[in-house]
Amino acid sequence: MTFPWPVAWALRAFAGLVLVILYGPLAVAVVLSFFDQTGTSVDWSSFGLQWYAKLFANRGIGEALVNTFIVGAGTVVTSVVLGTVFALYFQYGGSPWRGLHRAIIVTPFLLPPIVTGLSLLIFFREVGVPRSLLTVVIGHTLLVLALVYRTILQRLQSLSPQLIEASYDLGATRAYTFRRVLLPHLASAAVAAGVLAFALSFDETLITLLVTGSDNTLPLRLWAMVRTGFTPDMNALITLILAATAALSVAVISLVRPQP
Amino acid sequence: MQTVKHRWKDRLQRVLITTLVWTPPIGLIVLPLAGFLAYSFFALDNGEIVHRFTFGNYIRFFSDAVFVPQFLRTCLLAAGVGVITLLAAYPVALLLWSLEGRAKHLMLVLFVIPLLMSYILKIFSIRAILGGRGYLNTLLMAAGVITEPTPFLLFNLTAVFLTLSIILFPFTLLPLFVTLERIPKALIQASSDLGGAGWLTFRRVVLPLSWPGGVIGASFTFVLALGDFVTPQMVGGPTGLTFGRIVYSQFGLAYNWPFGSALAVILMAAVLAVLALAARIGRSQGGPP
Amino acid sequence: MGAIDITAPAAANQRQAPLSMSRPLLVLEGIEKGFGGAQVLHGIDLTINDGEFLTVLGASGSGKTTVLRLIGGFTEPSAGRILFEGADIVSVPAYRRPVNTVFQDYALFPHLTVAGNVAYGLEARGTARDVLRPKVAEALERVALKGFDARYPSQLSGGQRQRVALARALVLEPRLILLDEPLGALDAALRRQMQVFLKQLQREIRTTFLLVTHDQEEAIVMSDRICVLDAGRIAQIGTPHELYYRPASEYIARFFGDNNLIEGRLGPSAAAVRFVETAAGRLMVSTKDQSDVAEAPTGTPVKIALRPEAIQVAPGSEFENHLSGTIRDVTFAGAISQIVIQPSGETARPLTIKLASRAAGLGLSRGQPISAGWRSADCRILLR
Ligand SMILES: Nc1ncnc2c1ncn2[C@@H]1O[C@H](COP(=O)(O)OP(=O)(O)O)[C@@H](O)[C@H]1O
Ligand SMILES: [Mg+2]
Numbered sequence A: 001m002t003f004p005w006p007v008a009w010a011l012r013a014f015a016g017l018v019l020v021i022l023y024g025p026l027a028v029a030v031v032l033s034f035f036d037q038t039g040t041s042v043d044w045s046s047f048g049l050q051w052y053a054k055l056f057a058n059r060g061i062g063e064a065l066v067n068t069f070i071v072g073a074g075t076v077v078t079s080v081v082l083g084t085v086f087a088l089y090f091q092y093g094g095s096p097w098r099g100l101h102r103a104i105i106v107t108p109f110l111l112p113p114i115v116t117g118l119s120l121l122i123f124f125r126e127v128g129v130p131r132s133l134l135t136v137v138i139g140h141t142l143l144v145l146a147l148v149y150r151t152i153l154q155r156l157q158s159l160s161p162q163l164i165e166a167s168y169d170l171g172a173t174r175a176y177t178f179r180r181v182l183l184p185h186l187a188s189a190a191v192a193a194g195v196l197a198f199a200l201s202f203d204e205t206l207i208t209l210l211v212t213g214s215d216n217t218l219p220l221r222l223w224a225m226v227r228t229g230f231t232p233d234m235n236a237l238i239t240l241i242l243a244a245t246a247a248l249s250v251a252v253i254s255l256v257r258p259q260p
Numbered sequence B: 001m002q003t004v005k006h007r008w009k010d011r012l013q014r015v016l017i018t019t020l021v022w023t024p025p026i027g028l029i030v031l032p033l034a035g036f037l038a039y040s041f042f043a044l045d046n047g048e049i050v051h052r053f054t055f056g057n058y059i060r061f062f063s064d065a066v067f068v069p070q071f072l073r074t075c076l077l078a079a080g081v082g083v084i085t086l087l088a089a090y091p092v093a094l095l096l097w098s099l100e101g102r103a104k105h106l107m108l109v110l111f112v113i114p115l116l117m118s119y120i121l122k123i124f125s126i127r128a129i130l131g132g133r134g135y136l137n138t139l140l141m142a143a144g145v146i147t148e149p150t151p152f153l154l155f156n157l158t159a160v161f162l163t164l165s166i167i168l169f170p171f172t173l174l175p176l177f178v179t180l181e182r183i184p185k186a187l188i189q190a191s192s193d194l195g196g197a198g199w200l201t202f203r204r205v206v207l208p209l210s211w212p213g214g215v216i217g218a219s220f221t222f223v224l225a226l227g228d229f230v231t232p233q234m235v236g237g238p239t240g241l242t243f244g245r246i247v248y249s250q251f252g253l254a255y256n257w258p259f260g261s262a263l264a265v266i267l268m269a270a271v272l273a274v275l276a277l278a279a280r281i282g283r284s285q286g287g288p289p
Numbered sequence C: 001m002g003a004i005d006i007t008a009p010a011a012a013n014q015r016q017a018p019l020s021m022s023r024p025l026l027v028l029e030g031i032e033k034g035f036g037g038a039q040v041l042h043g044i045d046l047t048i049n050d051g052e053f054l055t056v057l058g059a060s061g062s063g064k065t066t067v068l069r070l071i072g073g074f075t076e077p078s079a080g081r082i083l084f085e086g087a088d089i090v091s092v093p094a095y096r097r098p099v100n101t102v103f104q105d106y107a108l109f110p111h112l113t114v115a116g117n118v119a120y121g122l123e124a125r126g127t128a129r130d131v132l133r134p135k136v137a138e139a140l141e142r143v144a145l146k147g148f149d150a151r152y153p154s155q156l157s158g159g160q161r162q163r164v165a166l167a168r169a170l171v172l173e174p175r176l177i178l179l180d181e182p183l184g185a186l187d188a189a190l191r192r193q194m195q196v197f198l199k200q201l202q203r204e205i206r207t208t209f210l211l212v213t214h215d216q217e218e219a220i221v222m223s224d225r226i227c228v229l230d231a232g233r234i235a236q237i238g239t240p241h242e243l244y245y246r247p248a249s250e251y252i253a254r255f256f257g258d259n260n261l262i263e264g265r266l267g268p269s270a271a272a273v274r275f276v277e278t279a280a281g282r283l284m285v286s287t288k289d290q291s292d293v294a295e296a297p298t299g300t301p302v303k304i305a306l307r308p309e310a311i312q313v314a315p316g317s318e319f320e321n322h323l324s325g326t327i328r329d330v331t332f333a334g335a336i337s338q339i340v341i342q343p344s345g346e347t348a349r350p351l352t353i354k355l356a357s358r359a360a361g362l363g364l365s366r367g368q369p370i371s372a373g374w375r376s377a378d379c380r381i382l383l384r
Helices: A005-032 A050-057 A059-092 A098-110 A113-127 A133-157 A161-169 A174-203 A206-211 A218-228 A233-256 B002-039 B056-063 B067-098 B101-116 B119-130 B135-142 B157-182 B185-193 B198-227 B230-236 B243-251 B257-284 C064-072 C114-124 C129-142 C158-170 C188-205 C216-222 C240-245 C250-255 C291-295
Strands: A036-038 A041-043 B043-045 B048-050 C024-035 C038-049 C053-058 C079-084 C099-102 C176-180 C208-213 C225-230 C233-238 C260-270 C273-278 C281-286 C301-306 C321-333 C336-343 C351-356 C369-374 C379-382
Touching: A005 A233, A005 B067, A005 B101, A005 B119, A005 B157, A050 A059, A050 A233, A059 A098, A059 A133, A059 A174, A059 A218, A059 B002, A098 A133, A098 B002, A113 A133, A113 A206, A113 B002, A113 B198, A113 B243, A113 B257, A133 A174, A133 A206, A133 B002, A161 A174, A161 C099, A174 A233, A174 C114, A206 A218, A218 A233, A218 B119, A218 B230, A233 B101, A233 B119, B002 B257, B043 B257, B056 B067, B056 B257, B067 B101, B067 B157, B067 B198, B067 B243, B067 B257, B101 B157, B119 B157, B119 B230, B157 B198, B157 B230, B185 B198, B198 B243, B198 B257, B230 B243, B243 B257, C024 C064, C024 C208, C038 C064, C038 C208, C038 C233, C053 C064, C053 C216, C064 C099, C064 C176, C064 C208, C099 C158, C114 C129, C114 C158, C129 C158, C158 C176, C158 C188, C188 C208, C188 C216, C208 C216, C216 C240, C225 C240, C225 C250, C233 C240, C233 C250, C250 C260, C250 C301, C260 C281, C260 C351, C273 C301, C281 C321, C281 C379, C336 C369
Parallel strands: C053 C208, C053 C225, C099 C176, C176 C208
Antiparallel strands: A036 A041, B043 B048, C024 C038, C024 C079, C225 C233, C260 C273, C260 C301, C273 C281, C301 C379, C321 C336, C321 C369, C336 C351
8 A cells, every 4th residue: 555645754754753762762772881971961981892891790690691591492492392282283183172272372471471470470389399490481481382382383274284195195104294294394483483482581571570489580680780770781781682682583574474 | 903903092192192282281371370360269367378268358459448449540551551552553554564575674673673672671771761860851951841850750650651652562563563464455456446545445444454453452562561560660669559560569578479369360350351352353353363 | 498298108109008907906885975964975886997097077066086085095985995906995094005196286395396296205115215216217207307306396387296296196106096187277288288198108107097177078088987976976987988979867968068958758669769759850869778768668758969060961861860940050160160950840949060160161051941860879868
């Protein structure tokens, strides 16, 4: 659809304004990460990487980052494996209960994270599971599973059933068909879903706050830092994370885009 | 003989698969939710949780003068965030939709990146802008708009509202955009062929076909705004108390899990009602499934 | 280039007639198939002989694909048996049946190359690489796709994909190849080329082909025998010649082109003939191989099937049936000219005649009186 030019320009102007609001605070942080400041007065002569140096000296962050990667990896593996198995069950299990199964899996994604987090917190306490990074992985997996499952199921449903029949017809067993036809078909969707799962897990805060033990992930560490007061190395961190996020989202979007 | 053996193996396999596939969702989703529901009917005695059925928590919620108004105010706040993001998302989605090729892709990435950006750091950088000694106040003072820092900007519900709106904006935008993308180009052409002017096409075709997507996006945003407790804590200050914060405090300082569960159940009821409504609108209008 | 000589197998030995035509390879016995409430196949009895080219012909939705799916093992019959060389294979899974399918829209694996697709079945059987390679190359050569090994299906034309699907089945040397409307997606010219190619290929490799199509011309050109399916029932089985000239029912007569159908009632019978009273007068029809017609009671309502090319204009006395009328229409259609005549009987329906066209014209024009005739052996009585 093409809009008449005054409308098109009005839309562009408005979208530009929205972008300024979305990115403005981040941009300020990025600029300030290279300077010293006292209060709101910036010492423009102090340009340098001093805050980055300070950031890397901060051991707490390094540790939190490692934890975040552990949790992220755990979440990716469990959610992709479970998502694939559940999607296969939905598509080929022939169970009359598959709709209910899907509804249950999607629930944690629809509920506010506080509800998912609280119910897990109570459950772990009642069952006697100590809170740890493992419980965090469980929480994150439940949250991202809905998306991973949907992504994989959609890909699975785009597979022509004739291809599977063709495979059987050519003498391939179920296992062989799974390996040679289904898996290659699912691979890129599984990778995209995995990247998405990692990105969501990386930044998950609300559920993590509720189900973690003494281990901090990066968002929790940041939360603690922010609460104890402003330090300029936070700006450096914002800059780094923004850069990483941008790179990651470009990767995600080009993965999710259908291949020509 | 062979088929009998086969059947037996098949049945074993079925039982195994069924068990495998149902255990995680039941064990980790249904049971915890059921337990959480049960907790809302328990009571606290001398700091110990008593596993006995009582309506006490719900009675307390409805009889206490604090909770119901607080709940309604938070619902209103979250609804406000949903509405404002929807109003802002429409023009942006229309722009994205009208773009082609690389430009579209690039703009989409630009609007998605904030979604993936660290949540805490986003709030933090917004707070740095809004704060009493923050950049916005400094800027306004330098420009001569105000003479002294306005406290209006931080540590109140307005700040919570603004911050949530900025942070949750992409959640409203994306479903709306996806719905717009799904409108068959032929429909637009048909409307134009029938002599529908731009505005008419928009009002009669684009708007009716896309607003369910907007409603679904806005209701996602509503749900997330309603349950958030970190944003209000960071930018809300003492007057920016929200229902989510109250729930969370029951599991922290106040240490009353059963009451906290009851509050969360009420929260969940509100969420489910809104989602069901949105889904209905989406379905009846042929929006995203 | 796309210009591949797909008539190449013509060079092969054409004298190799199918072996032991009469030995049954696959037998369907009382097959019933329903989906939920809807009964799709009713009591199908069909024998496929070793080495023959059998076509299942039927309108869209008549159950052709379902028949193939039953044989391929993708669905089970509600009742009946499927015997392969005498052994019931209903409970044998698809991947262990000695049967391969060329699917309706080819079902090529999009993530595998042409060679990968053709090799798939051999790999699934664990064939060693050095055995596999020459087999794949040979199969591709057979379908004139030499040099296409590394292409992906998306880089091929419809006809090429179709041949990959064929090679993929051929390479496994199955006893029976099932083809589900294999030429349906091709344009008319390529279609005719492929019909010849498939037929010659089948003679050459001496494998049984079971082809499904809704195109009666295709069935006539390619098949040794045709089985016509009408709404899940077998309407007739026979050679193309039999179905064309000796249709068993009105349905078949209509299906195979443009038979004239003349309504009437059975009259007296004589040696190997029966008279039929029609609006155009009393007609004489041969009842050879039609004992049921010979024995049917006088007065039974019937139809006479009469091929348009069997009718002669200004016939001689060797034609037992004569009628006169006027020309209603003359249409020149290339090799053939079609003439519609209105018989002089009050209620008689128009008849269509097909004559070979001539450069000088046929000298027939609208409104002209005309006499026409045909032999009693060239028409047939249909009881149904
Ligand atoms: N899986 C199925 N479920 C329900 N009905 C089916 C199924 N497959 C085929 N049918 C029905 O069976 C009939 C015959 O189908 P099919 O064998 O595909 O016909 P053909 O190949 O001759 O066009 C159709 O009416 C079709 O709707
Ligand atoms: Mg079919």
